[in-house]
Amino acid sequence: MSDQTKEIESTLLRLAHHYEKANDLFKAVRKAHPEASRKQIVLAALSAMIDRCETNDTVTKKLHTLAVRERGVE
Numbered sequence: 001m002s003d004q005t006k007e008i009e010s011t012l013l014r015l016a017h018h019y020e021k022a023n024d025l026f027k028a029v030r031k032a033h034p035e036a037s038r039k040q041i042v043l044a045a046l047s048a049m050i051d052r053c054e055t056n057d058t059v060t061k062k063l064h065t066l067a068v069r070e071r072g073v074e
Helices: 003-018 022-032 038-052 057-070
Strands: none
Touching (some): 003 022, 003 038, 003 057
16 A cells, blocks of 8 residues: 555545545545545545444545445546
């Protein structure tokens, strides 16, 4: 995993608790990482979701929703 993906993943996890909707979370991450592609954000969300799936259900659901809604859109 690239350093940029790790940074995006860290941002996703930090911000996930502050946003109710996945779309708002995506916009916040995009604002924090304007150079990141939609695909990079989705991959970071999937990576974070897989890592946290058994320990943090709320974050996992938000990350899953973000990844599903944003995949294939560019």
